Amino acid sequence: MTQGVGGSSAQAELAGLARRTGFTPITVQERLERIEKAQRLMVEQGIDALYLDASTSLFYYTGLRLWATERLHGAIIPARGDIIYISPGFEEEKTRAMLLFGEEVRTWEEHEDATALVGQCIHGLAGTKAVVAVDPATPFFVFDGLRRAMPVVQFINGSCVTAGCRMHKSDNEIALIQFAMDLTLEVHQRTARILEPGISTIEVQAFLTDAHLQLGTDGPPAFRIVLFGEPTAYPHGVPYPQELKEGDMVLIDVGATIEGYYSDITRSYVFGEPTARQRQ
Numbered sequence: 001m002t003q004g005v006g007g008s009s010a011q012a013e014l015a016g017l018a019r020r021t022g023f024t025p026i027t028v029q030e031r032l033e034r035i036e037k038a039q040r041l042m043v044e045q046g047i048d049a050l051y052l053d054a055s056t057s058l059f060y061y062t063g064l065r066l067w068a069t070e071r072l073h074g075a076i077i078p079a080r081g082d083i084i085y086i087s088p089g090f091e092e093e094k095t096r097a098m099l100l101f102g103e104e105v106r107t108w109e110e111h112e113d114a115t116a117l118v119g120q121c122i123h124g125l126a127g128t129k130a131v132v133a134v135d136p137a138t139p140f141f142v143f144d145g146l147r148r149a150m151p152v153v154q155f156i157n158g159s160c161v162t163a164g165c166r167m168h169k170s171d172n173e174i175a176l177i178q179f180a181m182d183l184t185l186e187v188h189q190r191t192a193r194i195l196e197p198g199i200s201t202i203e204v205q206a207f208l209t210d211a212h213l214q215l216g217t218d219g220p221p222a223f224r225i226v227l228f229g230e231p232t233a234y235p236h237g238v239p240y241p242q243e244l245k246e247g248d249m250v251l252i253d254v255g256a257t258i259e260g261y262y263s264d265i266t267r268s269y270v271f272g273e274p275t276a277r278q279r280q
Contacts, residue, residue: 005250005271008193010207017190019216023179024172025259026063028100034061034165035077041161042079047133048126050077050161051118051146055137057162059260063100072114072142074135078125086118115145122150133158176261180217184254184263187211191252195271201226201241208254217256225253232268246272 038050038061052058053074054066062083066073073091076084082102087095089107096105106121108114122130131154134143138158147155169177191207204226212221227234228242232251244250248271255264270278 004189005192005269006195008190010194010203010210013190013194013207014210014214017186017211017214019214020179020183021216023176023258026172026176028063030170030172031061031063032101035083037165038077038161039079041164042077042133045160046131047156047161048079048130049122050133050158051075051122051135051138052077052158053135053138053142055135056260057135057137057158057166060162060166062102064095064098065260068137068139072108072118072145076118076121076125081125084121086114086121088114113145113149115142115149118146119149119153122153128152130154131156133161135162173261176259177263180256180258180261180263181265183212183215183217183258184256184265187215187254188252188265188267192250192267192269195244195250197244197246199244201228201243204252208252212254212256217258218260219257221254221256222262223253223255225251227251228271244271247275248272249278 042048042050051074052061054068058074059065061077062075064075071088072086073088074086076086078084082104085095085099085102085105087105087107089109092105092107106117108117122132128150129152132150133156134146135158143155187208190211191204194204194207205224208224208226209220225237227237228244228250229248231238231242232249249268250271251266251268253266255262
C-alpha cells in the first residue's frame with residue numbers, strides 16, 4: 001500500500017480537525033488603499049469611473065459579498081470622490097448593514113431601469129461624455145443596458161484597472177492564499193487515509209466538504225473532483241460515481257476559500273501496490 005493511503009476512517013479523521021483561525025483578514029484600510037490605487041490608475045488612463053457588478057472585484061475593493069442575479073447590484077468608483085453603491089430598493093437596508101465604509105447608496109425600484117440609475121450617477125460625476133471602465137464580470141444584459149442608458153459614453157474593459165490592482169498581491173493576500181492552501185493540503189492527507197475498497201467517489205466528496213468546513217473555510221469547496229481508475233485519465237473526470245478497487249489510480253482535485261482567497265491542489269496516487277506502468 002502506498003504510504004499514507006488507507007488505514008483510517010472519515011469519522012476518525014474529522015474528529016482530529018478543529019477550526020483554524022491563524023490568519024489576518026483584509027482590513028478596511030487595505031480595501032481603501034485598493035480604491036485609492038484604482039483611482040490613480042483611472043486618472044492616469046483618462047477614465048472617469050469604474051462600474052463594479054456583483055463580482056469578486058466588488059468584494060476585493062469593498063468587502064461586499066453579493067451574488068449576481070437578474071437584478072443589478074453593484075457600485076461605482078469615480079476617479080475622484082467617494083464610492084457610490086447601487087442597490088435594489090428592497091435590498092437597501094441589507095446593503096447598508098453590510099457596508100464596511102461609504103455612505104451613499106442609490107436605489108432603484110422594480111418598475112425602474114437600474115442601468116438608467118447608473119447612468120444618472122455617472123453623468124452627475126463626469127458629464128455625458130465620460131469614459132467608463134466596466135467590470136469584466138458584468139453580465140451582458142447589464143452592459144447592454146448601460147450602453148443604452150449612456151449612448152455617448154465611451155466604455156472600456158475595466159480589467160485595465162482591476163487587473164492592475166488584483167494581479168499585485170499584498171503580503172497579507174499571499175499569507176491568506178498560503179493559509180487556504182495549508183488547509184486543503186491537510187484535507188488531502190486526511191482524505192487519503194480514509195480510502196478503502198468499495199468507498200465511493202460520492203463519499204469522498206462528502207468528506208472533502210465536511211473537512212474543509214470543519215477547518216473554517218468560507219463555505220463548501222468550490223470544486224471537488226474525485227476520480228478512481230480509468231476516469232483519472234480524463235480531463236475533469238466523468239459525471240458518474242465510481243467505487244474504489246485495489247490497484248486503482250486515485251485523483252482528487254479540490255479547493256476552497258479563506259476570506260475569498262482560493263486554494264487549489266490536485267493529488268494523484270495509487271490505492272494498493274503500483275504496477276510498473278503506474279510507477280512510470
